Structure formats: structure tokens, C-alpha cells
Amino acid sequence: MTDDRAKKSATRRDFLAGTARLAAGITLVSVAATKSSRATPATMQAAIRKVVGAAPVRKGKIMIDVPPLVENGNTVPVTITVDSPMTATEYVKSIHLFNEKNPQPNVIGVHLGPRAGKAALSTRIKLADAQKIVAVAQLNDGSFWSDDADVIVTIAACVEDLQ
Amino acid sequence: MTARALINVPAKARRGEIIEIKTLIAHPMETGFRVGLNGALIARDIITTFRCTYNGEEIFRADFSPAIAANPFLTFFTVATVTGTIELQWEGDNGLSATESAPITVE
Numbered sequence: 001m002t003d004d005r006a007k008k009s010a011t012r013r014d015f016l017a018g019t020a021r022l023a024a025g026i027t028l029v030s031v032a033a034t035k036s037s038r039a040t041p042a043t044m045q046a047a048i049r050k051v052v053g054a055a056p057v058r059k060g061k062i063m064i065d066v067p068p069l070v071e072n073g074n075t076v077p078v079t080i081t082v083d084s085p086m087t088a089t090e091y092v093k094s095i096h097l098f099n100e101k102n103p104q105p106n107v108i109g110v111h112l113g114p115r116a117g118k119a120a121l122s123t124r125i126k127l128a129d130a131q132k133i134v135a136v137a138q139l140n141d142g143s144f145w146s147d148d149a150d151v152i153v154t155i156a157a158c159v160e161d162l163q
Numbered sequence: 164m165t166a167r168a169l170i171n172v173p174a175k176a177r178r179g180e181i182i183e184i185k186t187l188i189a190h191p192m193e194t195g196f197r198v199g200l201n202g203a204l205i206a207r208d209i210i211t212t213f214r215c216t217y218n219g220e221e222i223f224r225a226d227f228s229p230a231i232a233a234n235p236f237l238t239f240f241t242v243a244t245v246t247g248t249i250e251l252q253w254e255g256d257n258g259l260s261a262t263e264s265a266p267i268t269v270e
Contacts, residue, residue, distance in 0.1 A: 075232040099230060103196045107230040110239070115222045117181035117242035124232035126194070157232075 038128070039105040044098050047105035048136060051096050052144045061145040062095070062137040068150065073127040073157035082119035082137045082145070092119035093138045101129040126157035166190050166210075170251055172265035176243035184215065184223075185238045188253055188261060194229035210235055210255035218247035227255075243269045 039047075048057070065079040082092045091114040097107040107125050119137070127133075130152040137145050171185035188210065195207025207229065215223040222241050241249075250264040 102230050103194070104228060104230065106228045108228065109226040111224040112239070113222065115217070115220075115242055115244070116240055118240040120240060121225075122236070122238040124236050126192075126230050126232050 039100060039102055041100050041132075044100050044105040044134065047098055048096075048134065048146075051094075051109070051136060052138070055142065055144050057136060057144040057146045059146060061139075062135050062147045064097075064133065064135045064147050064149040066133065066149045066151055069152045070127070070154070072155050073129075073153040074155070075124045076127050076151065076153070077122065077124050078133070079122040080120065080135050080137075084119045084139065086114055086117055086119055088114045089140075091116070091140050093140050095119070095121065095138075096136045097125070098134045098136070099125075099127065099131055100133070101131040102127065107133070127151060127153045128156045129153060166253070166259060166261045168251070168253065168261050168263045170263045170265055172249050172267060173243075174266070175268045175270065178243065178245075178269050180243045181240050182243050182267075183238055183240055184249065184251075185236075186213070186251055186263075187234060187236045189234055190253075190255070190259075192227075192229065192231055192233045192235060196229070208256045210253050210259065212254045213237060214252045214254075215239070215241070216250045216252070217241060218245065243267060245269055 062082045066076060070076050080095055082095060084090060084092045092112060094109060094111045096109045098105050099107055108123060110121055112119060132148050132150050134146055134148045166189050168188040173182050176182050190210055191208060193205055193208040195204065197205050199205045209229050210227050213225040213227065214221060223239050225237060227235060246267065246269045248264050248266055250262065253261045
């Protein structure tokens with residue numbers, strides 16, 4: 001009788017421990033999944049470093065024009081302008097746009113030259129969450145300039161499911 | 164695979180004038196991060212590269228990521244130098260390739 005009860009309680013203990021382990025496992029898996037499916041400020045910094053290398057990035061010369069509050073993250077109008085005369089001796093080589101919380105940190109990278117006349121572009125982007133976006137411009141002298149903008153998004157894009 | 168594109172290039176410009184080129188292409192820009200009705204991820208299908216040439220010389224190039232909205236819209240500028248053709252080219256996943264061109268008269 002005592003043996004029987006001991007056996008029973010052992011089974012119950014095993015069961016509880018097993019459930020706990022399973023729950024812990026699921027939590028771990030879901031945490032890992034969330035981590036891998038979203039960019040973070042750190043991955044954005046890494047993506048920026050990939051473009052600029054070890055060069056210092058200064059604030060200024062470039063400007064992001066984006067609405068501070070957008071309803072639909074699926075189409076967010078963005079205009080980037082770089083203050084440059086765009087002459088043969090002084091021009092913008094490239095402009096890159098990054099984000100913090102989309103699945104991937106890169107948004108767009110454009111390459112231009114003195115023939116652009118004006119270093120500016122407009123496009124529409126997707127934003128998965130309220131976040132900060134960063135634009136980096138490379139001038140022909142090798143210097144990098146950046147600007148950032150905070151955007152509040154009420155309906156997120158990119159990761160929504162069709163279910 | 165082709166996609167319908169709309170472009171806006173001024174037909175006439177003065178020499179040295181900075182002109183704006185507007186482009187829009189019909190494309191879903193499927194990110195590859197969304198889950199479909201069957202619970203599986205929908206495969207990525209995006210436009211990856213956009214290129215603009217002026218009489219054969221590349222003047223603007225853009226690398227798109229899945230974070231570009233569906234039906235990619237892009238505007239940029241160039242200096243009208245000589246009479247010729249402005250050609251716009253999109254390339255993407257699943258062998259997508261689309262080309263549009265517009266003549267420009269420079270006075």
C-alpha cells in the first residue's frame with residue numbers, strides 16, 4: 001500500500017517535473033524565435049558598420065523626412081535629402097537607410113554620383129513596429145554622415161500573418 | 164516574369180537642368196517573413212535591384228530589401244545633359260526583369 005502510494009506520487013512528481021521542463025523548453029524556443037525574427041538596435045549598428053567600416057559617422061548634412069506618426073506600417077513615405085553641391089569634386093556616393101525592428105536591418109541602399117544633380121530620393125517603406133530609422137550618406141571624400149528619425153507605427157507590417 | 168511599370172520622365176529639359184524621375188512598378192514585394200494560410204512561410208519574392216541609365220551610362224542604382232513597400236515607388240534626380248534615352252531597369256527574385264525607357268529632348 002505504502003509502496004503503491006510512493007509509486008503513484010513519484011509518477012505525479014515525474015509528470016509535474018516533465019511538464020515544467022516542457023514549458024521551460026517552449027519558452028526558450030519561443031524566446032529564441034522572437035530574437036531571430038527581429039532586428040535589434042545592435043543588429044542595426046552591425047549593419048551600419050558593415051557599410052561604413054571603421055570610419056566615424058557624424059551627424060548632419062543628411063535629413064530624413066518621415067511622418068512621426070503613421071497609421072499603416074505597410075507604406076511609410078520617406079524622403080532623404082543630403083546637403084551637397086553634387087559637383088564633380090564634391091558629391092554623395094551612396095545613401096543607406098536602416099531600421100531597428102524589422103526582421104532585417106537594411107531598408108534601401110542607393111548609389112549615385114555627380115550626375116544626380118541633387119542628392120535626394122523618395123520611396124515608401126515597411127515598418128514592423130514603432131522604431132527609429134537611421135540614414136547614412138557617404139560622400140566622395142570618404143566621410144559618413146547620418147540622421148535618425150523616430151516613427152510611431154499603429155499597424156505593423158512585414159511580420160503579420162494571413163491567418 | 165515581367166511587371167507593369169509606370170515612369171515619369173520629363174519629355175523636354177534645358178541643358179544642365181535638374182530633372183526628377185519618378186518610378187512605380189506593380190510588385191507584391193513579399194517579404195518572406197509572413198506565414199500563409201497553411202501555416203508555412205510565404206517564399207520571398209522581391210525586387211532586389213533598380214538601375215537607371217542615361218544613354219547607356221549608369222546614373223543611379225538602388226538595392227532594395229524586403230522592407231520596401233509593395234509596388235515600389237522611387238523618385239530621384241539627374242542632370243539633363245544631352246538628348247537621348249533614359250532607361251530604367253528592375254531585377255528581382257524568380258528571374259524578374261522589367262525595363263522601361265523614355266526619350267528626353269535637351270535644348
